[in-house]
Amino acid sequence: MTETTHGGAVGVKPPPTPDDRLSQADLAAKYGLTVSGARPSLTEYVRQLWGRRHFVLAFSRAKLTAQYSQAKLGQLWQVATPLLNAAVYYFIFGILLDGRKGVPGGDKNYIPFLVTGVFVFTFTQTSALNGVRAISSNLGLVRALHFPRASLPISVSLQQLQQLLFSMIVLVAILLGFRQYPSWSWLLIFPVLACQFLFNTGLALIMARLGSKTPDLAQLMPFVLRTWMYASGVMFPLEPMLRGNTSAPGWAVELLQANPAAVFMDLMRYSFIDAYTVADIPPHAWALALGWGLLIGIGGFVFFWKSEERYGRG
Amino acid sequence: MAVAEDTQEKTEMVHQAGAPAAEEPWIPTVVAEDLHIVYRVYGGSKGKGSATAALNRIVRRKPGGGVREVHAVKGVNFTAYRGQAIGLIGSNGSGKSTLLRAIAGLLPAESGRVYTNGQPSLLGVNAAMMNDLTGERNVVLGGLAMGMSREEVAERYQGIVDFSGINEKGDFITLPMRTYSSGMAARLRFSIAAAKNHDVLMIDEALATGDKKFQRRSEQRVRELREEAGTVFLVSHNNKSIRDTCERTIWLEKGEILHDGPTDEVLKEYEKFTGK
Numbered sequence: 001m002t003e004t005t006h007g008g009a010v011g012v013k014p015p016p017t018p019d020d021r022l023s024q025a026d027l028a029a030k031y032g033l034t035v036s037g038a039r040p041s042l043t044e045y046v047r048q049l050w051g052r053r054h055f056v057l058a059f060s061r062a063k064l065t066a067q068y069s070q071a072k073l074g075q076l077w078q079v080a081t082p083l084l085n086a087a088v089y090y091f092i093f094g095i096l097l098d099g100r101k102g103v104p105g106g107d108k109n110y111i112p113f114l115v116t117g118v119f120v121f122t123f124t125q126t127s128a129l130n131g132v133r134a135i136s137s138n139l140g141l142v143r144a145l146h147f148p149r150a151s152l153p154i155s156v157s158l159q160q161l162q163q164l165l166f167s168m169i170v171l172v173a174i175l176l177g178f179r180q181y182p183s184w185s186w187l188l189i190f191p192v193l194a195c196q197f198l199f200n201t202g203l204a205l206i207m208a209r210l211g212s213k214t215p216d217l218a219q220l221m222p223f224v225l226r227t228w229m230y231a232s233g234v235m236f237p238l239e240p241m242l243r244g245n246t247s248a249p250g251w252a253v254e255l256l257q258a259n260p261a262a263v264f265m266d267l268m269r270y271s272f273i274d275a276y277t278v279a280d281i282p283p284h285a286w287a288l289a290l291g292w293g294l295l296i297g298i299g300g301f302v303f304f305w306k307s308e309e310r311y312g313r314g
Numbered sequence: 315m316a317v318a319e320d321t322q323e324k325t326e327m328v329h330q331a332g333a334p335a336a337e338e339p340w341i342p343t344v345v346a347e348d349l350h351i352v353y354r355v356y357g358g359s360k361g362k363g364s365a366t367a368a369l370n371r372i373v374r375r376k377p378g379g380g381v382r383e384v385h386a387v388k389g390v391n392f393t394a395y396r397g398q399a400i401g402l403i404g405s406n407g408s409g410k411s412t413l414l415r416a417i418a419g420l421l422p423a424e425s426g427r428v429y430t431n432g433q434p435s436l437l438g439v440n441a442a443m444m445n446d447l448t449g450e451r452n453v454v455l456g457g458l459a460m461g462m463s464r465e466e467v468a469e470r471y472q473g474i475v476d477f478s479g480i481n482e483k484g485d486f487i488t489l490p491m492r493t494y495s496s497g498m499a500a501r502l503r504f505s506i507a508a509a510k511n512h513d514v515l516m517i518d519e520a521l522a523t524g525d526k527k528f529q530r531r532s533e534q535r536v537r538e539l540r541e542e543a544g545t546v547f548l549v550s551h552n553n554k555s556i557r558d559t560c561e562r563t564i565w566l567e568k569g570e571i572l573h574d575g576p577t578d579e580v581l582k583e584y585e586k587f588t589g590k
Contacts, residue, residue: 014340014395024347027393028429031342036428037419055458062455066446069490141444143420145459146433310422 039309042302049148060155064162082122082167086115093235102240105275112178112273117234119167120265124200125225127157131204132211132218135311142312149311150304153208157201161193171272180273188271191286195293196264202293202300209304212311232261239282257282260292343514343545344394344417344434348426351387351409351416351569386412388569389426396431399546401560401577403553403584409569410549414516417547431544434514435460437507449480449487449494449502456506470509477535478505479528501528508535515543519550553581 019027028034040048049056068077090111094100100110134153135142142149175181211217232238233256242253256262266281267289282288387409394400402410415421417428418436444452453474457467478501480486480494491499517536533555540546540559550556556563556577563580565573573580 017340019340024345024391024393024429025427027342028345028347031431033342033345033429033431036417036430036434037422051461052458054464055455058451058455058458062444062447062451066444066490069446141459143415144436145456146419146435147459147461151459309419312420312422 037309039305042305045148045150045305045308049150049154052147052151055147056151056155056158059151060158060162063155064159078163078166079170082119083170085122086111086118089118089235090114102237102244104237104277104280105273108178109273109275112175112180113237113269114235115171115174116269116272117265119164119171120196120268121229121232121234121261122167123160123164123196124203124261124264125229126163127160127200127204128207128225129221130156130160131207132221134204134208135212136215136218139312149208149308150205150301153204153304154201156208157197157204160200161197164193175272183274185271189268192264192267192271192289195289196260198293198297199260199264202296202298205300205304206296209307212307228259228261231256232259232265234261234265238262254282258288260289260296263288263292341396342393343396343398343431344392345429346390346392346417346426347429349387349390349413349416349428350385350424350426351412351421352424353384353386353412355382355384386569387416390566390569390571392564392571392574394545394547396544398562399540399548399560401556401563402547402549402566403551403556403563403580404566404572405588408566410566411518412569413566414518414547414549417514418516430514432513434516435507435510435512436516436518437504437512437539445492446490448490449475452491452502453487453506456503457509460507460510462510474505474509477508477531478502479531497525504532508532508539511542512539513543514545514547515539516547517549553585557581 019030022030039045064078065075068074071077073080094110094114100107103109103113131153134156135149138152142152207217207221233241238257239253242248242256257266263282263285267285270276270278270281270285390413402413404410412421414436416423417430418434419428419430420436444455447455453471454467457470457474458464462470475481475487478498480498480502486494486498491502494502536546536559546559548556548559560577562575563573563577564571565580565584573583
């Protein structure tokens with residue numbers, strides 16, 4: 001033997017001991033070894049995730065700034081992108097197609113109505129879209145380091161929340177421009193945002209698990225999300241539009257109004273725009289918002305955790 | 315069956331190594347039990363890649379259409395003990411890095427299991443970083459992802475940057491990592507990963523990166539880490555560094571263990587095989 005012996009363990013294999021008769025699993029159990037990469041219990045998982053909260057926060061922030069780091073205008077795009085989006089929709093739906101009919105408070109409210117809708121929907125849309133790639137685009141990180149994988153989709157939705165806060169600056173400027181002045185009802189945006197964030201996180205988690213198994217989802221999701229956008233009344237008031245079309249059955253209208261994106265948009269508009277009254281939002285909107293948030297938020301987390309040990313393959 | 319073989323092999327090995335009875339008890343730290351790892355690669359199919367071919371596969375419900383399976387590790391069994399440094403050798407693509415990732419629990423096993431003591435850490439040049447972020451951000455994020463607290467990261471930040479030597483030629487740590495040369499990036503990755511102490515430590519070719527000066531510095535750091543770690547695995551194509559660090563060597567070829575024994579013996583066989 002060379003001088004490389006280390007500690008007391010001399011040689012390569014141990015002398016015969018009673019351990020030799022044990023199976024590998026029993027041997028592991030005897031010395032308290034655990035299965036590498038096994039899925040932790042749900043409570044343990046939550047505890048681990050809480051331990052990495054700084055990572056999740058730093059990761060989402062870093063990704064947000066990296067997003068435009070190659071552009072010449074840099075971080076200005078944080079604000080310019082949503083603004084340009086709203087301008088396009090205004091041109092098409094506001095001017096060409098005249099979707100202004102039925103906006104509470106009349107035509108003058110169309111732009112605040114549209115911009116709020118676009119920003120709120122984009123928040124959910126991008127969370128879902130980036131959620132699909134949350135695992136696959138960070139495969140290198142997943143295969144190199146140990147951390148609860150849920151950190152990735154959660155930081156995706158956190159990144160979008162921060163993006164939305166930038167958009168909110170634009171939104172407030174627009175609201176002021178259209179003589180919608182701050183009132184107490186503006187504070188209602190916080191509970192709405194909390195519910196929507198919970199919903200989006202759950203959605204990103206579900207999409208991340210599905211996307212890690214079926215990469216084709218990344219191609220399919222834009223179409224699904226666009227359908228969802230048109231069906232939720234982002235650029236036109238949903239109810240008047242559908243009631244005007246007599247062939248749409250009543251239950252379908254109610255179903256569309258109860259879909260999470262429509263609920264969050266209605267509540268946000270209700271908070272920001274004076275002319276929006278309780279009569280303009282569907283019944284039980286608050287209960288629906290909280291229900292969707294809790295259902296998808298918690299459900300999505302459990303759904304993602306169920307497959308924790310499988311991420312990183314493929 | 316595997317157990318019986320193992321027992322027989324063990325007695326043989328002890329005889330060969332002529333080792334006296336150990337003063338310390340032999341405590342297993344890593345146990346691999348009939349471990350199989352399969353990669354699934356999309357778009358690597360040998361079949362026709364056209365849309366009609368793909369549709370045909372979907373319609374006929376032929377499983378695995380468009381997916382190719384790569385059986386990287388095939389039924390590996392071994393037990394590693396506390397205080398051992400184990401070298402892993404084999405030609406390129408023999409499954410060494412895959413095996414390490416599986417031990418670290420980063421790659422799910424197709425069948426079989428790896429039991430480990432605590433959380434093994436993999437220290438490799440492939441430890442991915444975020445190329446669109448600055449070196450600075452990568453140090454912080456890497457540290458946080460490894461489970462350090464914010465205070466620990468702040469405390470060790472300067473040490474990591476100094477160790478990597480990134481800033482020796484100017485303020486490069488504030489540049490995005492995509493602007494780094496491959497050597498610089500590898501040095502930073504190693505420095506981040508080596509900033510933490512580990513129970514079971516696996517080193518994947520990390521010593522081969524960087525210039526001579528950095529190599530000496532990293533070898534020194536690996537020795538320190540080995541002192542603290544219970545068990546060390548080292549993957550290297552440099553037989554000298556295996557001989558210097560490891561008393562036991564596992565030779566992996568095409569995903570199977572070809573030889574497992576004292577370094578001198580295994581290396582002799584390996585050198586015969588590679589025609590050195």
